[in-house]
Each structure stands twice: as C-alpha cells, then as structure tokens.
Amino acid sequence: MLKKFRENKFHKALSRRKADVKRIVSNISFEDSGTFLLLFDCTSEEKYNEFTRIQSSLQLQQKKVHAIGFHGLPALPPWCNKSLHVAFIGKNDMSSSGIPSDTLVDEFLSIPFDVLIDLTYCMHPVFHWIVALSEARLKIGAGEKRIQQTFDIAIEVLPGHTQEEMFSLATHFQNMFQKKQI
DSSP: HHHHHHHHHHHHHHHHHHHTOOOOOOOTTTTOEEEEEEEEEEEEHHHHHHHHHHHHHHHHOOOOOEEEOOOOOOOOOTTTOBBBTTTOOGGGGBOOTBBBBBHHHHHHSSSSOSSEEEEEOOOOHHHHHHHHOOOOOEEEEEEEEGGGSSSSEEOOTTTTTOHHHHHHHHHHHHHHHTSSOO
C-alpha cells in the first residue's frame, strides 16, 4: 500500500511538471549531434568504467557530454569521480517516492541537448523523471513496455546488455531513423 502511495505521488508530481515542458523533436544523425546527455549506471566500478569509456569516445569526437549517474548509495562511491558535467544521484538525493532534488537535476532538464541516451535498462524512477522532463531533441533508451513511450526511439533489449552495447545500439538506431518522421 505504501509503495502504491509513493508511485501515485511520483506520477502526480511528474504530470504537473510535464505540462510545462516544451520540446522540439529532431532526429539528426550521430555525426550532426553535438551535445549529449547520458544517463548511466554506476552501481559498480565496472559499470562506471563502461561509462567513462563511452564518455571518452564521445569527447574524442568533439561531442559535448553531460551525464547523470545513479549509484543508489547514501554516499558517493570511491570509484565515481566528480567533474563539471557529470552529476551523481544517490539515496540521499531523492525523496522516498523517487523524485530527485530540484537543485541536482534542474540544470540538466532545461538544456535542449541534441540527444539524451539512457544507457540503463532498469528505468529507475529518478531516470524516468529526467527522461520525461528533459528538453532533449531526441530521447533514446530501453526499458519496460509501460515506459517505452517516454523515448522517441525505444530499443528492445534483454536485461544484461552492457552500457557500451546500449550506446552502440542507440547510435545505430539514431542513424537508421535519421530524417524519418518519429
């Protein structure tokens, strides 16, 4: 019963905020995309290292990368390195219903990134909040059927794919659907 109450509170708050979101959907190729918002899993050092490889690859291609990582712990794990364009969300950065603190995510929500890619499969409520309210021009990700409508391009994968495989699939589909109506 408490879980249902928290879910209802989350969805009510999300619905109120979604009404104010104005975004322009634009499907441009990976090569023409300049700014990326990556949502990643950093619950383990291995997963964090996957993200850093993706981030480095994008930066070598002169792409601007911002990212939000979810670790779910009360304190920042030692393997997570703070930087200017990477934020981390832990247990203390959200309410009991999964709503992230405004100060943490509002700066990311107002920027119209070219592409938002959710590299996770779990679609934690915090990431659902960010994907739904982001002004990104193109949203790509995978997840449960009930939340796939939050993405412009939804990738159907089995759990267990690495974040690097998710990124590869996302860029492949982004190029495949280039200049097609979404």
